[in-house]
Every structure is written in structure tokens, then in C-alpha cells.
Amino acid sequence: MDPEGVRGSLGMATVALIGNPNTGKSSLFNALCGGQARVGNYPGVTVEHKTGRMRLGSTLHKSIELVDLPGTYSLSARSADEAVSVEVLSGEMPGLARPDAVIVILDATNLERNLYLLSQVLELGLPTLVALNMWDRLESEGIAIDPKSLSHSLGVPVVCTSASKRMGVADLQAALGELLESAESSQSAREQHQPVGLASTSFPEPFRRCVEELALWFDSQGCRLPRFQIERLLIDDSQAHSYRVIPEVLTSEVTERISQARAQLASEGVAIPLFETRARYAWIKQRVAGVIERKPRERRASLSDQIDRWLTHRWFGLLFFVVLMFLIFQSITWFASWPMDGIEFATQWIGQRIESMMAPGPLRSLLVDGIIAGVGSVLVFLPQIAILFFFIAILEDSGYMSRAAFMMDKSMSVLGMSGKSFLPLMSSFACAIPGIMATRTIENRRDRMVTILIAPLMSCSARWPVYVLMVSAFVPNRSVMGGWIGVQGAVLFAMMALGALVSIPVAWLLQRFVFPGEPSTFIMELSSYKWPSLRVVMMRVWERVLAFLARAGSLILVTSVLIWAAAYFPGDHGPLDIATAKLEAEQASPDADPENMQVLETQINQLKSEMISQSYLGTAGDWIEPIVRPLGWDGKIGVAVLASFPAREVIVATLGTIYSLGADQDENSQGLAAQLRSATWPDGRPVYTLATACSIMVFFALCAQCVSTLVTIRRETNSWRWPIFSFVYMTALAYAGAWIVYNLMSFW
């Protein structure tokens, strides 16, 4: 589909939304699009691409595609997020038409700094609309802004909004409609659109001359580069970045010309890059003069400041942080148990319905033992994942997450990293993939690489199924300290913490030997505390739940079927099917003979374990057993671990499939945990002891069994080297960790 072709008269327009972080941009996006967003990646880079559809009632443009650009403080080209924003706004992003208009969202309580980004956006020459957000908070901050004079002073329409309360959204839509209409009515509006007094007109004369010369040179090379991008090339000291619009053959010459121009400017006394910020803030000062009024602040700390004094307090702050994390992980086990029982019950019910409707055979086995047992055993963890994301979203939206980074920065800096790595690492506790993607906001390449490589060590939600299964089956359900601390919850907490602890020496080693380089910085906004918006929180939970379901429906479904096939074939299931049919007929008949049923059941179990040891999976198990024996595992566990290479949670599905095929199906109402407890070695000793369970958990805490993570690392680092590196080092770590734990616990 050609985006150029379907818009215009047919009523399609592209509008970009841009703003500083913490300005309520996601609230505004949700308010405008009703929460229907498509999330993906920009081609070739790993910056998140989020678009939504918006309908404008009474105007020419019936349907608008809204592109949500990454939250950024400036349009310089220092980070990937910023470079992408420039490319989208200049219409150079492949597959995306140049926006017809841009909405810049400004935090009204922090106007001057927010205007910095606007001053850069205006220079791109797009029809621009300002959403002056957080309008409802101005009064309590003691600030008065006259939106009319601001609009006049900036030369663009200004609409006051409070996106979290959905105030002013209709006005914004109306203003956008007007803007698009007027832009369309004057043919060359986009080129002509010139707000009053751009900041760049006050750039020093030598600089403007250099830009002029470079522009001429680019033209002569047949590469038309917008003025704004030439300025960026000259100002931003970033070799990592090069606009894709510049042909590769030119890059070395471009680099040379730029360094020449910089040297010349330096000799003429132009301080790159400082002159730009000076010019822009001078412009901002002019624009806001007479528009904004700050009432003389009484020397009273705001509520947010007062909360902050406590939450970042030397002792209380740290204590609060630890207790909060502990409570979050405990409450996940509390709240999730009821919906989990429901899902487990539903899975079994569906399986039984199918069994009652079909005769025993390969197809019934595929459906019940393969698909339903496999996918169902993973689906059971959906409630926990939803609750975890619920808490993470609340921490982010309330502003506490940035305080956590603030408090953690010192300890992270001991490791040579910054508190900024804390946020991606914290999200990696939910899933390493969004965590690794969140490292884009780290400007320092070394910090970013180390964060990417240790992020998969954080205990992601895919490990939950493994931990919960092992803990519920093998850790006593007792409480200590007067019932305040559940032993099971404490073990879960320890498992969650393990990866994070191990990541400390790993990070140190990586920085020492793999990425020697300059230290990191920590320049970060601490946004005011606010009540998290339920809509934003639920939205984020919903996105994660959908992503998890999509994974359960694809990757895990396929793996379940493959594992089922490996456990089912080869082998003649005829006798087993006949025996099963006999047993089911016996059970259905009103005068069932208990003795006969007992005989049949014993026969079926025998046949089943014969089938599984003859199967491909059984053969693989024999082969792998010597390797995993030192960890206290049997061949079945070894196979399950092998089969969980695509995703960690698959081990639960695999164990579910193996034990569902190998155990008595009519008595399995106690679930997989009970089946694991009853599994034995050939000599009758139980396979699973507490030591084995811990060895499995430690292995999964440290291994890199997740194809999606490895693929994400490949995408983020643009090389296969790093995913391979991650896989090798983490697997070695996991094996060693599991071995140590198993041996310590068995000799203890």
C-alpha cells in the first residue's frame, strides 16, 4: 500500500506526536486513538514504532494515522531515538510518508525546557500544533500562562490539555482538523509555513555560512539534505550516527568535510555545540516574555518534594525500596492463585471433554497430551505475568521508577554503570526483551552493551512458571516469623534475586575485559510524583498480556506439538489404545468392576512408559543423561531443558507433555506438581528432591534459553556475535551454578 496514494482527497493524513519524556504523551496518545495502537519497530533500527488511528468528525480528513515518536528532550542526533524522530519528521523513514502535521506536547509546568524541543521541531517546517499539557496542575504550581499570547508569540496554534483527565482532547482534535485543512487549502503551505522568528536565524554567521557551503556541496553530489540535518551533522559529535539519506559512497567524504568545517568554526570562535543551546534558550526567553508568570514561591516544599525527602531518604528510602520489591513479589503469589486454579481447571475440563468424545489414537493424543496439556500449562502463568506488569506499570507511571534509578545510581556507578541501566534491568524482571529495547535511552555505548548483556540474567516472567512449579511441588508450604514470611515466597524471592546478584561480577568483568572505555553519566529528570493513571497502567498490562498470549499461541504451541511428536513416535500405540478404550468403556458402564479397572490401569501405565522410552525423546534422554547427571537430573529433565531452548517456560509444557503421556491420565487431577513428586529413578528413589528442584531453578535463573531474547540482542547490537556470546556465557554460568547448588544441597 502506498501511503501517498490513499491520503489527501480520500481523507487520510499522517500526524506525528512528539514531546519530552514525562509530559503525559502516552496518555494523550491513548486519549486521541482510543487505545488502538500498533506497536512495532522502525525498519533497520530498534526504536519502537507506535501508530494509532484517529477519526476527526467534521473535517476533510476523516481518518488520521497518528505516529507516536519516542519521548526526547531534543532533536540532536546523539541517540537512536532522536535520530529516528528527525528522520520521521523529515519524511525519510522508509515506508512512512512525511507527516502532514506534528503535534508537540509541552509540559505547561515546565514550559521553558519543553520549548527547547519545540524550537527544533519548528525548524523542520511542518504545520505544527502545540498541546499545552498538565494544564490542570498550573495553578497549584503557582504558574500562570496566557495561551493566546503564547500562540501569538510562537506563531502556532496552542491548545490547553490535561490528557490524563481527557480534558481538551476534543479541542485538540478540532484544532488539528483546522490546521490540516488550512495546510491543504494553500498549496505549498508546508514549504511556506514559517512560524515567527526561528531560533536558528540567530546562529552565528560563520556557522550559517558553513551550513550554506555544505548544502551546496550536497546538492552537487545529487543528495538533497534538509538544512536542519546539515546543521545536526555539524553540531552533533556522533560518529555512530549517520543519516540513511546520505549514500554510503559519500560517508567518508562527509565525515572529512564536517571535521574540516568544525576546525574552521573553532578557529573563528564558534563554540560547537554550546552556541546552539545558547541561541535556543535566548529564543525561548524572548518567546515566553510576558506570557508566563510565576508567583513568587513561598519557601514551602511541594508535596512531591516532601514525598521525595522520605522516599529517597538515606535509610528510610532504601528500606522502603527493598520492602516494596519484596511485597510486590509476595503479592504476586497471593493474588494469582485463584485465577490460576481457574485456568488449570478449565484446561483439564477441555481435555476431558475431548477424551469423552474421541476414541484413543494419535489425533486424540496430539490434542489432549500435546496441545492442551502443553499450552495450558504455560497459560496458567498468565495471571502472574499480568500482576507483575501491573506493578511495574504503576511504578513507572507514578514516578517512583526514576527515584529507584536515582537511589541505585551510586551502587551502579561502582560497577561503572549508571542508574539509567537500572530501569531497563528492572523491566527485564518482567521480560528481557522490552528491557533490552529500553537500553536505547542509554547514550553511552559501553553502558548500553553491558546492560544488554546482563539484562537476560534478570529473572524474567518466563522463569516464573519454572520456579512456581518447582517451589509448589518441593518447597514446604510453611510460614515462619509468626506467619509473616512464607517459605515458598521467600524461595521465589531468592530465585528472583539470584540473577541480579550474579550480574554484578559479570558486569564488572565485561567492563574490565570486553568494553574498556569512558565512564557513564547520569543526567536524568525526576518527574513529580503523581497518582498513576489506571488507563495507562491497564493499557500496558493489556499489551504485555497480548504479547504473552501471542507467544503461547505460536512458539509454544509449535514446540508443544514437536515435543509431543518426539515423545509419541516411533512406536506402535495399538495395544495402548485398545487398553485405554477398554478402561474407558469399563468406567462408563454402570456396573464397573474395580479389580478389572486396576489391572487395566497397571497395564496402561506399563505400556506408556515403554512407549516413551522407545520414543525419539527417550533416546535423546539416554544420550543426554551423562551430561546432566552431575546436576542431579535424569534424562527426562535433560530433554525438557533441551526442548526449552526456544523459551524457558516451555520446560513446563514439556514436562507436562512427558508426564501426561507417561502417567495415569484419569487420576491426574492433582496436576503436574503431583506427577513430578511421584516420578522415580529405576531403583525407586524419587527423581525430584529439593536439591534437584533447586538445581533446576538455578539453571533456569542463569541460562539463556530464550530465542526471542537472543534475536533481540542480535537486532540491538547488529551482530550475531553478541547473542552467541550471551548464550555461551550464560549456559556455562547456569551449568556451573546448578552443579554447585546441587552438590551443596545434597551433602548438606
Added chain:
Amino acid sequence: MDNTTLNDLLEGQAGTIIDIQGNDSLSARLMEMGLIPGERVEMVGQAPMGDPVEYSVVGYRLSLRRVEARRVWIQRV
């Protein structure tokens, strides 16, 4: 000229920015975030381990490490 930097401010003390030292991308980032000559900055608090430090500048809260704060020259008010 007295060479006080942001790093020398104690909790509750304030100063007016005179200059940002250096002309690398770190200085540019500091200025983008609103630390420009003439602005008033107040030290609001510090992290539990004494570093980084929270400042109030152009109406919002900014966190800087002490080593970064040392680049911002101020005059006490």
C-alpha cells in the same frame, strides 16, 4: 570570580549559573536540560549514598552526579 560549582551547594542552598565548563556533548546535554547561564538552581536533596544530587532548575527536578555538577559554575544567592 568565586569558583563555586553546583557541587558545593548544600541542601536548600541555591545559586545562579554563570557558566558551563567544557564544550563536549556532556555540556550540551546539561544545557539542553535547562542548565543555562542566568538560571537559578537549588539543591533539593541527595541520594541515600550521597551521590547523585537532586536539583531544582527551570521548574523541574534534575538529577546530576557530583562529577557532572562540578562542571556548572555558579554564584551563590
